[in-house]
Amino acid sequence: MVHQVFLQYNTVRACCLLSRNWLTLSQLCGVDKKQFCSNTSDSHSGQNNENLLPFKEKMIRKHHYPQEEHARLLQQKFPEPKKVVDDLFAPFENVDESLLPNIEKTHKLGNRICVTKLNLKWPKSVNIVGKHEDENTSTEYAYLNTCDFLTKIGLVKIPMANEELTTKPYDADNVIKVLEELASMQTAIAGFETSNFRVLNLLQNDKEDDDIFWSSSIRVAWPVSFTVNSRSACLSLAYYQSCLKAIMKLKGLGYLDQKNHLKRGILLSLERYGTYPWSSSQNRDLTNPDFELFVDASKHGIGAYLISKDDDRIRWMADRWVENKIKFDPMICSTMSEFYAFLTAFYTWKHKFVNKKIIVYGDNELVINIINQGLFMLQRPKLKHSLYKLYLLLIKICHENNITVVGMHVPRFKNVAADQLSRIHVNTFKQMVPAAYENPKKSKKLWFYDFTSTQNIEKLKKDGENLEEKGENLEEKCENLDEKCENLEGKCENLDEKCEYLDEKGENLDEKDPEPSR
Structure with a gap:
């Protein structure tokens, strides 16, 4: 089997792929074995054919990583990429050097390309690569890609256009300033001071190894509650790691922009409904939602x-479970029932949520985390599978109507009014919330149907087939009715003709018979 490549000057180079049949090669090229080998070696060396040199350079440049245009953009963002990485991991030195990044260099393409691999071991184990002919440039590319990765996870802060600062990583002080700025966006209600986060440092003992270590945890309570933990032999390092984990969490929740600055204009305060019964026992620190x-x-x-x-009036809904519409037990699968309740209410009022921001309060923390972070945070495959299509429905509604929805977890004793509605205690709810409307909103019971069951999917297919058959039957009946109408029209025309004929006969009879004389 011979593969032919046509080059300049109508010459043909033939390469034998499966056999070394030099007779076939000489017949194709018109040269003997020595002449073919010499021409091939000369063309590869580039001494006799200068046209191949740009092609070789072009092929080598394809192995550069990042490419030249992308590398220029990264150099503008990170003028000193090595300094950024070194500053980020400076607190690890002399404390836990096992978490420091290390560099490995290899060569490929006959030592033409240098591959620099920077191995990160914290916050996650990941290998970041830079490729170039020059070793120093290859190392710089690896640091540029590392800075780009650290920026995407929120650890590197890029200055704004009007700032004369340089790109630098977050440290503990900067993270605390962000959390304090976030806390300042709340409103003190009923005399409570704004308290958004809490730092807890403990000296603990490992029961297995009898080692003493420092544990540092940061709990953020608003607008989405979460906790990050770190442990180390040194208190400053454990505290530093917890601060960096907190800023990464804020980045994942969407509170930081592309340059890792806290977003403005979306987290404000709302001081309303202070006369309602729960205001005396609950410090409701809210964002500025529309609903x-x-x-x-x-x-x-x-x-x-x-x-x-x-x-000022409050809309509400309360419905009992419809046993023939749901295929799960609300007493066993609380997460499924809570998510069904949220999705039903969300779909019922979706016409009001167009281009709006909604805060959802619930006492099931797992459902709130699904709303905020998605299904990837679930560890149970069966539950993830059962909620998958419902979650896709939520995403579709938000995308089509430009809805921003944020979930906030509240304890059960602070969600008493909704709990009374779920128990169908309507009168108790109206006593608790006197501003509620007299009549409830009729819910959209379509979303009580379990779309995840294969039996229900087969039933839906059968129902669709039955509807198609009914539609075809209706079309046939309509055609028959059209034919009957045409026949009736034809009969009516015949009757009209007969009536005209009778009228003519009557006139003729009147002309023939004279009036009788008196």
Whole structure:
């Protein structure tokens, strides 16, 4: 088998892939074995054919990583990439050097390309590569890619256009300033001071190894509650790692922009509904949403009520479970029932949520985390599979109507009003919330149907086939009716003709018979 490559001057180079049949090669090229080998070696060396030199350079440049244009952009963002990485990992030196990044260099393409691999061991084990002919440039490219990666996870802060600062990584002091700025966006209600985060440092003892270590944890309570933990033999390093984990969490939740600055204009304060019964026992630190949705589910049914900043009255809904519409037990699968309750209420009022921001309050922390972070945080495959299509439905509704939804977890004793609705205690709810409307909102029961069951999918297919058959039958009946109408029209025309004929006969008879004389 011979593969032919046509080059300049109508010459042919033939390469034998499966056999070394030099007779075939000489017949194709018109040269003997020595002449073929000499021409091939000369062309590869580049001494007799200068046209191949740009081609070789072009092929080598394809192995550069990052490419030249992307590398220029990264150099503008990170003028000193090595300094950024060194500053980030400076607190690890002389404390836990096992977490420091290390560099490995290899060569490929006959030592033409230098591959520099920078091995990160914290916050996650990842290898970042830079490729170039020059070793120093290859190392610089590896540091540039590392800075780009650290920026995407929120650890490197890029200065704004109007700032005369340089790109630098976050440290503990800068993270605390961000958390304090986030706390300042709250409102002190009923005399409570704004307290958004708490730092807890403990000296603990490992029971297995009898080692003493420092444990540092940071708990952020608002707008989404989360906790990060770190441990180390040194208190300063454990505290530093917890601060960096907190800023990465804020980045993942979407509170930092592309340059890792705290977003402005989306986290404000809302001081309303202070006369409601729960205001005396609950410090409600809120963002500035257009709507607030409280939901809950119980073994009896679902309940939800909606607060709008443009309306002083409160809308609500309460429905019992419909056994023939759901294929799960609300008493066993609480996460599924809570998510069904939220999605039902969300779909019921989706016409009001167009281009709006909604805060959802619930006492099931797992459901709130699904709303904020997605299904990837679930560890149970069966639950993830059962919630998958419902979560896709939520994403579709938000995308089509440009809805921003954020979930906030509240303890059960602070979600009493929605709990009363889920138990169908409507009168108790109205006593607790006197601003509620008299009549409930009729819920969209379509979303009580379990789309994840294969039996239900088969049933839906059969129902669709039956509907198609019914549609075909209706079309046939319509055609028959059209034919009957045409026949009736033809009969009516015949009757009209007969009537005209009778009228003519009557006139003729009147002309023939004279009037009788008196």
